[in-house]
Amino acid sequence: MSAPLRVGNASGFYGDRFSAVREMLTGGPLDVLTGDYLAELTMLILGRDRMKDPARGYAKTFLRQMEENLGLAKDKGVRIVANAGGLNPAGLADALRELAAKLGVEVKIAHVEGDDLIARADEFGFEKPLTANAYLGAWGIAECLKAGADVVVTGRVTDASVIVGPAAAHFGWARDDYDALAGAVAAGHVIECGAQATGGNYAFFREQPIGVPGFPIAEIHADGSSVITKHPDTGGVVNTGTVTAQLLYEITGARYANPDVTARFDTLSLSDDGPDRVRISGVRGEAPPPTLKVCLNRLGGFRNETTFVLTGLDIEEKAALVREQLEGALAKRPPAEVRWTLARTDHADADTEERASALLHVAVKDNDPKIAGRAFSGAAIELALASYPGFHVTAPPSDASPFGVYSAAFVDAAAVPHVAVLPDGSKVDIAPASETLELSEVDEPALPEPLQADKVRRVPLGLVVGARSGDKGGNANLGVWVRSEEAWRWLVHRLTVGEFRRLLPETEGLPVTRHLLPNLWAMNFVVEGILGDGVASQARFDPQAKALGEWLRARELDVPEALL
Structure with missing residues (x-):
């Protein structure tokens, strides 16, 4: 045919x-x-x-x-x-x-x-x-x-x-x-x-x-x-x-x-x-x-979350105050897991209230839906008139919801x-395959000669590098590629595992493996454990690592001017 x-x-x-x-x-x-x-x-x-x-x-x-x-x-x-x-x-x-x-x-x-x-x-x-x-x-x-x-x-x-x-x-x-x-x-x-x-x-x-x-x-x-x-x-x-x-x-x-x-x-x-x-x-x-x-999926317990809006001056101090207050209120029976994240989305001398504000996110998990539910969200809302100036949250108090764990x-x-x-x-x-071969990694291919560059410019990596990222259970996969042989000769020597860790500090301390695909002028990084128990557990901001590649592309480093 x-x-x-x-x-x-x-x-x-x-x-x-x-x-x-x-x-x-x-x-x-x-x-x-x-x-x-x-x-x-x-x-x-x-x-x-x-x-x-x-x-x-x-x-x-x-x-x-x-x-x-x-x-x-x-x-x-x-x-x-x-x-x-x-x-x-x-x-x-x-x-x-x-x-x-x-x-x-x-x-x-x-x-x-x-x-x-x-x-x-x-x-x-x-x-x-x-x-x-x-x-x-x-x-x-x-x-x-x-x-x-x-x-x-x-x-x-x-x-x-x-x-x-x-x-x-x-x-x-x-x-x-x-x-x-x-x-x-x-x-x-x-x-x-x-x-x-x-x-x-x-x-x-x-x-x-x-x-x-x-x-x-x-x-x-x-x-x-x-x-x-x-x-x-x-x-x-x-x-x-x-x-x-x-x-x-x-x-x-x-x-x-x-x-x-x-x-x-x-x-x-x-x-x-x-x-x-x-x-x-x-x-x-x-x-x-x-x-x-x-x-494999199993029910892992119950989760809940609250996001406090912190506006104007003294963002770090406001975050410390409400954290101290909420943890004190929950001290008698704290949730099994409490995760705090402060996103500094605020700008100095901002022209809108939203641009003047940061977000303090707290997520909790527990096997008891009451502890992760109203006991938590109620304690957060009870601080409304007793905490930092400008106190407000992004959503009303809520009940806990079940979460899953993938393996x-x-x-x-x-x-x-x-x-x-x-x-x-x-x-x-349908019979299983009669011939099988244990999976193994290929030998790393020979690297091309490094690109010699007299002049470099500090720019976001994404001006020359594309990326696509996603999840496999608790691991993140981040593939990057370039569109010319010259760019490949630069990237393969520049974006090592060590440099990758430096650019993405959240990967520090986690196993990171780099795989090369020279035919595509591409490489793939696997970061183990960055997503915890997988997307269903909601362990991380961007729980499926869909934007991890875009974060990498936004990081700045010295790029040869010939590639720009």
Whole structure:
């Protein structure tokens, strides 16, 4: 088959643009439309839904999108693959069948299951999780599509698998076609986060109009190479920068492991293929690791917060006073964890009250909802007439809310069932990979000759460096890249781990690893533990590290004038 498979994506997270499904179906030709609805936090949310009603646990938004668009997709011959099944893919498949019957649309619906390990938590040594889901691969999806499914819904598969599965089924790839599979993983990794590949959250957004970005498309070829693009006349932009940014998003090093293949991101190349078209080629693949990652979520207790507004003079002294008062009021039974943060957003001689004000944030956690609830927020508000001048807060007192704790585990892939439930209801067991390779880091590549610079200027790093950052549990990933060989020769010697720590003092004392990707003129930093127990625990300002890269770009250092 010489024609590429056109795979579009219409969701990067649970809560993404609702209209994207229709936009993608009406904007131009597609063969497959995918959606990624799951994240570590989403699994916790769905777990709480399942506690209230065992019949739920899937992304309800997807069902509403199908109510509007299932007939349209059928008419256009577009097959749909989404991981919206969450904790209950069988339940979502049944709901879709009921919906199709109500709409009078004849579609074949299949699902993939086996990832949910909650009933086997004791067997695997998991400590009382709310959710426990292994990341499955693409072959169950491929089996469903080969059986004629028009819609395939899954539970927890890797984000790229919803793209890899359709490509593997369409081109008839074998389990050991590692290079082709790795190419599809790269394409899937680029488009699975939706508009982030088409100009969303892009460091150099000022260089071209972004508007409301369209959603991305991967034109995947039989050898696994692809072209990343978007429908014509949609907002945003696709260029080597937007694709590089997404390739760096939430990875670690050069080896990007999936259940079916480990993709070598240090082998891929990007090239322009016309307006809003970027080709990904040369991706090499290796056998996958013998274990599967498991996403574990448990309820961690209850949390609450109050933000005091401090205005005008004596900001530090005002903060010290209210902190002393509140801690004194809570001394009889203090919350288990109390975290104070003073944000000096105030300006001297400010022309508005807001610009004259700083924010003192206090967050508490405890296993007792009463201690973290009104006992805390009530004590804070009781200080209103007895504390610093100008006392006020940003929100009224509130009850405590539950928070979650994320952790990852790894289990033998052979111990996890992977089942394709075909449109006729028959089940096909998907065997684990017969060939595996333990995951390891690549040797650091040889560094290029340093750039010789006679003149430098003190400027923000972001004038020459792009960045994209995000979370993996309690760790933050921060990828940076430049756009010329000269800039790479400077950056790779300048932005060492030590310099990274200096520029971002919050990383001091935490393990930081630098991974180099010379083909992309890029590097990725992994900061372990900076996000505590993950986004659901809300341990840090910017709990998903989405803006960590922009903070780095705002830091100033001496940059060769030749690069500016």
